[in-house]
Structures are given as structure tokens and as C-alpha cells.
Amino acid sequence: MENRRLLFRVILKSLFFVGLFVLIAVFVNSLFTNQQDNNQKVKKEKQIATVAIDISDMRKGEIRKVRWGVKEAAVLYRQFTKKAQSEEGSDSSKDTLHKSLSTETRSIKPEYFVFINHGDSGNCPLYYAKGEFNDTCSKNVFDENGLPVFPNQLSYQLTIPPHYFDGNLIKIGAWE
Template sequence: MSEPHAPQDVRPLRFYYRVALKVLSLAGVGALVLVMLSGLLGSWFGADEAGDAPGLTVELADLSPGGIRKVAWDGRPVWILRRTPAMEAADARTADRLYDPASRLSRQPAAYRNAHRSAAPEWFVFIALGTDLNCPLEYVPPQGEGEGDAWGGGFVDRCRGSRYDFAGRVLKDQPARRNLEVPPYRLVSDTRLVLGEAPR
């Protein structure tokens, strides 16, 4: 007759299972955090680089002041605004009400990290999507100093209503926390630019 099977001590085995489960859980959380950070912050790095998208030449000679040229580049809508003195004046009035006036948190080529966020004050080139949920934008024409609230016009996110000035800078107390994205582009003449080329 065989002896009854003696119960094994399973405590060491449980300990190893617990350690393995914790290590795998930490690795999973770490991978998730890495993916989220690369999605949020990764697009900010390398903003000066043209990337894989082919260059797109855009003629602007026929665009009147205050007009917007809408094109598609790199699978996203790009708007090119020909600013007027009224728009620049509206931006100057809202300068103290901006969340990120120096564009430190925003994505744009380093050469365009200036007050007008562009290669020349007359032109503003930007990705026409809100910066919090990638929603389409609406254009709001410039308003006079006494009209409406203190905001002088610009762009509004259609989903949550975040407001941006004519340089794409987000106002304080808005759902969005970053200015509109400026893609890499180069002005080759006063009325022609190439999207996808790094500024020189």
C-alpha cells in the first residue's frame, strides 16, 4: 500500500507568482505611460524636421488680405491665413490673456517661435485642428475694440470651444492648453511657400 501524498508547501511558489505578476504589471503600466507620453510629447520633438510627407508648393499671389487658403498636407488640413493690420491689432489686444504667449508648450519650427509664429508677419500657416481633441476649427473674423468680449477674433475649436487668436495662440481658461500647431514650411518668395520643407 502506498503512503498518502504529503502536502507540499506552496508558499514559495505563491511568492514567485506574486513577484512575477507584479513585475509584469509594472512593465505593462510602464509601456502604457511610454505610449501616452510619446503621443503627447513626441510630436513636439523634431518639429523643425520635414518628416516623410512630400513637399507641397502653395501659390498665394491671388489670396487677398484676410483670406484663407485651405490645403491638405500629410493627411491633415492646413490653412494659410493672410493677416491684415486689423488682425495684428486684435492679437496685440489679447496678448495679456494668452495661456502660452511665448509658445513654449507648442509645436512649431524653432525659427517661427516669435510673436506672429510664422516666417513673415503677413502669413500664418497652421494645422487647422484644435490641440486638445483634434477637432475642426471655425474662423472668426476680426472684431473691433468695442465689439463683443475682449477677444478680437481668430479661431474656435468646434468641439469644446477653445479660442485662439490670429497667431494660433490659445487664450487662458480654455479647454486646450497648447497653441495651434505650425507645420514645417519655407517661404520661397513673398507669395509662394513649400509645406514640408524645414525653414532655412
């Protein structure tokens, strides 16, 4: 009887330690698998193909749109090339421009403005009329530089995707 009890205790303790070892192995494996999945996601995001928009026959005030990844990018052939205003009290530190962009027009060429076609709500497209972009959800208004028109909406401005000019094409998806 005593030998049988000892045998069951040894078997029970052995199963406990084997189960504990398997649990720890699964946990450690899941940590490395998630890290590898995250690395693959980052690589996939970096490998989003560049898309091109032909601007050879655009007219002033015209917008051309293209699907870039999960976003919709657009190019505006500006009617008015107003310079971006740099007010003393505004929070201009949020606007980190790429070195190829002009600080006065927020674009490479002053006559074209490349932007992501959604406002501060993130889901609603922009409506362009009379030299201004209107966010259809939040009713915020942006000028042709993608900056807010009214002082109470200074916390957001239109996003500029990486792009460059290649002849009559604008390639969206990478800086040159």
C-alpha cells in the same frame, strides 16, 4: 519493449527541442521584423512630400487649405497682426518654435499664419471669424497667432507645420 519505449522517448524529446528552437527563431525574427517596419514607417513619415499654396492673390482674412499627408494645413492672410502675449503665469514652455519663426507672431512673415487646421480635439476643423479661430468640437477660441484666448485653455495652441516661403508660394512639409 524496452527498446521501443526508449525510441519513443528519444523521438518525443527531439520533437520538443525542435519545436522549442522553431518557437524561439520565430520570436527573434518577429522582433527584428517589427523594428525594420518601424524604421520604414519613420522613413516614410520623413518622406511626406512638400505641398505648395499660392498666396499671390490672397485677400486679408482669407484662408487657403491644402492636404498635407493625413492632415489639413492652412494659411491665413491675417487681418490683424497682433503680437503674441507673453504672460508671466502662462505655460509658454510648451511652445517650442522653430528658429525661422518670430516669437512675437509665431510665423516667418507677420502677415501670414501657417497652421494645422484642427483644434485641441484633434478631429474637428477650425472655424475662422472676426480674427479668431473657433474649435467646432471643444468650443475653444484661438487668436490669429494660434494661441488660446481664454486663460482656462492655456494647455493647447495651434500646431505650426514645417514650412518656408518660395516667392509667391508657401511650401509646407519642410523647414528651409
